[in-house]
Amino acid sequence: MIGKLLNLWTIGLMAAAPMVVSAQVDTTGFGGPDGEDLYIELDMADGEGIEDMVMPVLHWDVNDSLLHIPHYDVYCNWNTETIFDRMKVANLPKDTLRLQLIHEDCDHALPCPGHVTSPFGPRKGRMHYGVDLKLQTGDPVVTAFAGMVRISKYNSSFGHVVVVRHHNGLETLYAHLSKRHVKPGDIVEAGDTLGLGGNTGRSYGSHLHFEVRFLDQPINPAEVFDLENGQLKARTFDIHKGVFEEIAAARAAMAARKYHVVRSGDTLSAIARRYGTTVPKLCKLNGISQNSVLRLGQKVRYN
Ligand SMILES: [Zn+2]
Incomplete structure (x- = not known):
């Protein structure tokens, strides 16, 4: 019983403060020397010792809280520190998975109106996992779809960077911002401003580096958006192995260079x-x- 309570309490913390705790929470150390007492007190039904308890657990329901995280069932994690797991081999579905990109009440937006200055794919011996869109420092950068902010932090490569997990299953990344206006756990609608464009991190000239991913695997944003006019290519996007084959082949070719x-x-x-x-x-x-x-x-x- 105590073990079960401990587990619930841990996930309860995640629900109460998704900005700091990932799904894989190490519970050792919680509560300090009095930690044992904490769990035992959770088992009390008569309210005795209630002043020592962590209150959120009393009101929290595991099913409710996990549903608030977009596609928790597919990703099985909510990590607010690691931008992407680049080494991860995604456990992709055998059959085609059709993502519904937009619903009637869930629209889309191009993150910024600028033209593409660098496309997706291999670039000067490195892999470019997104597209670069021209902007001026200070121009607003908006989220492509509705969802929940997973990452909002500074990174030496990406500069000020925001990652959003969307209700449609995709994740999108917005890098080199001059300012961030959101924090992990924030709910956003398509077109909401995430921050201002800039030239931070490993960047030479103001631009937006924009990535689209599914289960950490990069997708060419130009396959999802018509980047010239801001329209979606289609209302749905099919996930299958072929989507990632181009980039896998390019990576293998680069690795084989001597x-x-x-x-x-x-x-x-x-x-x-x-x-x-x-x-x-x-x-x-x-x-x-x-x-x-x-x-x-x-x-x-x-x-
Ligand atoms: Zn880029």
Whole structure:
């Protein structure tokens, strides 16, 4: 009984304060030296010792609170610290899962009206998991769909960043903001302002980095939105393995690339001979000319 109560109490805390506690809560340490007493007191029916109790547990119902978190049943977590689990292999449904992007009372909005300055996909040897949309610092950035704010924090790469979990099952990310106007647990409607655009984090020039994800897996925002006119491509979006194959193939191709690290005395022709390729091929792969001076430690791609 005590174990069950402890469990309920833990999730109760999450419901009362979703901004600080994830679903996987370590209960050790709660209550300090008097922690044991706390759980025993929860079992009392006559109200004795009630002044020592944590009040929210008295009014809280597990079924009600979890329903408030959009798609808790699919994600099985509510983490307000980790932006995405990039290493996670999503347990995707075998069959196509059709997401209803909008309902009659649940509309959509383009986060900002600017044109695309950098598309989704591989970019200069790195993966770009979103699209970059032009804006001026201070322009409002709005949420694409209704939902609940999961992340609102500063991150060294994303700068001021907001992630929203939507009722339609998707999550969206808004990065490089100059100001954030929301906090985890906030309920938002499509078009509500999340913050102001900016140039924070690893960013060169004011823009919005906008991502769309399902179970941490990146989806090309251009597959969901017509980014030029702000309209949805369709009222539904089908989740199936093919949606993520393009990015998985690009990641695998990037991982398979091989590099030679330049040492003293290396020349392009020596490197070409060593790896059974030619100088023109090396130049093309690395975007350099045959007369380029190699630096010690420089990485020269050879496949
Ligand atoms: Zn970007």
